[in-house]
Amino acid sequence: MPAPSPGRRDPMRLSRYFLPTLKENPAEAQIVSHRLMLRAGLVRQASAGIYSWLPLGFRVLKRIEQIVREEMDAAGCHEVLMPTIQSADLWIKSGRYNDYGKEMLRIRDRHDREMLYGPTNEELITEIFRSEVRSYRQLPRNLYHIQWKFRDEVRPRFGVMRGREFLMKDGYSFDVDFESARKSYDAMFVAYLKTFRRMGLTPIPMRADAGPIGGDLSHEFQIVAETGESAVFYDTDLVELIEQGELDADRLKSLYAATDDKHDPKTCPVPPERLGTARGIEVGHIFYFGTKYAEPLGATVTDADGNQVPIHGGSYGIGVSRLVGAIIEAGHDDAGIVWPESVAPFKVGLINLKADDPATTAAADGIYDRLRGSGVPVLYDDRDERAGAKFADMDLIGLPWQLTVGPRGLKGGVVELKRRAGGERNELSIDAALARLCG
């Protein structure tokens, strides 16, 4: 009987992890985030625009989701979970069952009832609210959920950035009148900026069309990335304020930002020296839609004067799965992904350069145990691979810190600590390296 390997119950050793990396670029992937997500073993395509999330990608998805959750909760929202499958009834009532067209995936159950895989949840959340809320005293409220959506895009592309199935945070505010609704809207406006900033991104809020959801107060949040889908134009003062963390909704909304379809150089109010241009990826969109759903669905409350008034609603979306791609678009180099620490699947990648050398392995194992003991998320490359392959894989998956333990360094009592972003390397004693990583 062979002795059980030390990694048998220890899933964060790469020798036991499920991380299928690819050395070559898959032919199906055109843009850099899609290529890197496949190469780094984050996702695999199940069918067009539909992906399975593998362990490393799933960890990133969960971290992004968690940041969104924390910021929504901090802004006074309440998390719920609505189903993916909805009855067509409410959609027929709201009039959107026809409006949505072929984008909506329609299905029938065994009783031949019309169902659909939800592309969004305004109807359902309004129905929940309508059934339970009677008085303006119960307002305002803001409910959100983080759930898979399906929109049957004619042409899915760019990997998870424009899939058919996608994970989205969609939130809904309910207010008694416009003034109150505007406050709810502004609170989300600020919460969104905070949320994206926590992910290492620079969000630019732009005035937007309300689109098929309807309404007249709407912003989309674009993040800057070289490979962004659309060109964006903005007052550089706006970006500066956001980068400085000055997140006053009124102040920011007064500054110019527009996507290329809206931007007209002839009428642009920003002087040329302050007009920034970049490519942008839309990662969030907020709407005030007023009584658009409350009226057809009969969602009313009694106001302070005793009148029945329809609820004023807003909806607020964040593309959680899209953000994984967008963050990679914003952070990568020739060698692979460069994760911001806040969403990285692990903080540290520990490399044992010579797994068949007892002294090196003993040192690396010890470091691994101490990192884990300190609660530092670490992925330990204990595989019996060549150094080059290990370095290449570690760069590819983009963990913020790489700690390399090899026989050469150990002779001098040092290990090498490399920062993935920028590539800075330092030789340090084991204690000094641990102190830096555990701090």
Added chain:
RNA sequence: CGGAGUGUAGCUCAGCCUGGUAGAGCACCGCCUUCGGGAGGCGGGGGCCGGUGGUUCGAAUCCACUCACUCCGACCA
């Protein structure tokens, strides 16, 4: 939904035009030599050539249909 492509080993691709019994590199398994940025040698495993039908003595190859995937355009978190 219009237009254009591609389906051959896990991945990247050759072979197809000009029909004759399936190939390369990487990956995988074994051994040897290596060992600090994706090494080298020897040996090995792996394919209903996307599917169906047709032409033919014979089809990865020619024809028809079909399915899947990708790209460009119009639309979208």
